[in-house]
Amino acid sequence: MGPLIPNGIITGDWNFVIAILLGIAFGFILEASGFSSSRNIVGVFYGYNFVVLRVFFTALIVTMVGLLYFDYFGWLNMSQIFILPTFWQPMLVGGVIMGLGFIMGGFCPGTSFTAIAIGKIDGLLFTIGLYLGIGMFSLAFPLFGDFYNSGNLGNVTVSDITGISSSWLALTFTIVALAAFWVTMLIEKKVRKRITEYKF
Amino acid sequence: MDTQKNNQIPHYINPYLGGVLLGMLLLLTIYITGRGLGASGAVKSTVATTAQIVTPQDAKDNAYIGRFITNDHSPMYTWLVFESIGIFLGGLLSGVIFRRVRKPRVEHSSKISANKRMIYATIGGILFGIGSQFGRGCTSGAALSGSGTFAVGGIIVMFAIFGTGYAIAWAFKKLWI
Amino acid sequence: MNRNYIILTLIMLILAIGTIFISQRQFTKQVPPEELLWDVLQPTRFVSTDLVAKRIIEKDPSQLLIDVRSASQFESFSLPGAINVPFDSLKTSAAMAYFGNPGTKVVLFSNDGILADEAWILLRRLAYKNNYVMKGGLNGWIQTIIRPLAPAETSSEKVIEQYNFRRAASMYFIGSKTDVNKSQKAKITFVKRKKSVVAAGGC
Incomplete structure (x- = not known):
């Protein structure tokens, strides 16, 4: 149902x-x-x-x-x-970039919202950084638009592929x-x- | 004595209880909406809204942001924005209940200054913002909800985030311990 | 404290191992014999060649034609838009993806309709619903749609109307055969189960 x-x-x-x-x-x-x-x-x-x-x-x-x-x-x-679509190359790169951001910033998006809620300035700055990062990504999108859409496997699960x-x-x-x-x-x-x- | 102790050691719930609750919440979310939780999508919508207000034409022409802009309603009128408002409120609620809401402050290791922490938090946010767009979601949207539904992409993002984290952790050791 | 964790660990392990049994049981989910017998006795599983032809002409997206004959027979002649799932490869997971999709009516056919009927019973036993058998098979198709016999002039209006439809359909199928063959190849790729129907939109 x-x-x-x-x-x-x-x-x-x-x-x-x-x-x-x-x-x-x-x-x-x-x-x-x-x-x-x-x-x-x-x-x-x-x-x-x-x-x-x-x-x-x-x-x-x-x-x-x-x-x-x-x-x-x-x-x-x-x-x-x-089912989240799989674009394996950009997702791998995105994951690596997020890993870097994770170590440097110490938050991920959801947790930074809760950090703001209890008064953490670093959480607020992380969220502002997120905003800037997505803005930069959008402005620079034409540079890597092809890469962004590469490696498309569709909405696949592990059992579909393996x-x-x-x-x-x-x-x-x-x-x-x-x-x-x-x-x-x-x-x-x-x-x-x-x-x-x-x-x- | 008791209040002092409360200040030093925050009372968190058992992580396994938190995990089971989070898993059940994710199941409930999938059961109700057919998709998982997320967070970075809300920031994306905010970027799209700002772009639409500041430079309406450029926003529409932008190959990336343009996709999220329609004539019917503001890009803010999406599921993830409302959910993220909820995340903030939920965090506030928990913070009030467990008495963690206090005046604005920066949390940092004793080895670095507050300013350095603030700079790194911003850089980390920028990187996370860029990465989450390539990864089609962040830790909650792609790594948790994606992997939870057995999506290949979610598992790739999850291993990439945690793998990179472990690989470079030593380089940023000073920031944390 | 440690004892609680051991109990919780075991509960989680048992639940996870349990999923392997439930998914296997599900794979061999079967309909009870009485129910199967009852369904086999019903004529509701048959669709007429007229209805199939009408749906092909109208390009009804809910109809999925499956040819259960061998691949060589399929290549020499089949219905436009049909997909070949030979009877002996019916139980492979690739073939199963075509069945049991909500909103799709699967119409099975073979030369005389007997093989298709057997396939239907097999699928019904595996608890797949919304499958049908084309009455008379391809032989019936040739007799009724491709070369319809003219009814006697004294026949009822309904029969004459049916004959007119069949003649028009015959023109459609014979006249545009090469075209139809092309589209049939292109169609195969997207008929399979769609995983996502909910709107996408990032994290």
Whole structure:
């Protein structure tokens, strides 16, 4: 029966009300998990705080496994949900640029909004930077328009390309994520002892 | 004593609880709207709106921004803008409940000045802005919602972001620890 | 604390492993025998050649013609716009993508209609809906659409009307055969299941 809005079970008028409500829940979870602090987020790369790894990968495996059950119980028509299109070359480059921005800025877009909400000036500047970055991208777009559209594979899932079923992919991610949770728990205990200046 | 402790160690929820809640929220979002969460799209809409107000003709002619401009309504009138307003409100709500909302401040490592942190935050934002356009989304839109729906692109973006992060982390060590 | 984490880890693992079983069970999802028997006895799965011809002429996008004969037979003659899924490769995942799509009526056909009927039963057993069989198969198609027999003059108006339609359809199919063959090749690429129907728009 789902997704509800594309199937007309909830009408489009409610769209924006739902958007705000889902956004509030999203922002609340991000802030409550500690994503409003850039030092919390970046800790994942230095081994002193693994909150990003834990929240992100728990959410990822819950979503993957949950979607498969939703599909099984017939609650969600998997052919109607939006599959992000794959443009592999620009996406790889974009991911690398975002990785750089992540290390330098310490936020990602969603978390910087919550950082502004609790009064972080660096969050505000990050958001202004986002605005400038997208503006620059638009102005310079003719220079790399061809590259932007290269490597188009369409709206494909992993099982479309490799033939590996989604359940095996979900299981692999789950095992890797769970193993990472246990390993990082041990690393964190060691590193935390060494770093004494960790405060907010 | 208790309040002092509260100031030093912010009370965050258990990260696994946060992760499960976030996963369920993402499932609910997909169940209701058929697509995942996002954030950078709202900034994109803001850029498009500004361009439309400042230089209407150039905005329409721009090969990239022009696609988001229609005659029916402002580019701000999109799902992701409303969702991002929600993100801000949700962050505020959580900040008020857990008493983290305080006067404007810059959070930075003791090894760098606040100004340096502000400059790097801006540069990071610019890079993230550019990257998110190439990547068709940011960490929430492409890496989380994309990978969660088994999209190849989402998984590419996710590994590219975290892989790059780990690869260059040592170079920016001073910024953080 | 650690004990709770061990329990949670195990729950997550079991749920993830469970997805492998549910998706396998789903792949072999079958219709119970009584239901299948009931469906097989219904004549509703048959569509007439007239209706198929009408939909081809009107370029009805909801109709998907599938030729279940062998590839060599398909190449020598088939209906315009039809896709070849030989009976023995029906159960491959590439072929399955054509079936069970909402809003698409799949019409199966073969030479005499028996092979197509068998394919229909197989698909129905795998719980695919919205599949139909062209009555009489391609032989019936030739008899009714390509070379229609003129009815007796005393026939009812309805029969005469049907005959006129068939003659017009015959002209359509024979006259534009080369054209139709071209479009048939181009069409194959986009009939497959569309993954995204929701508007795109970045993060």
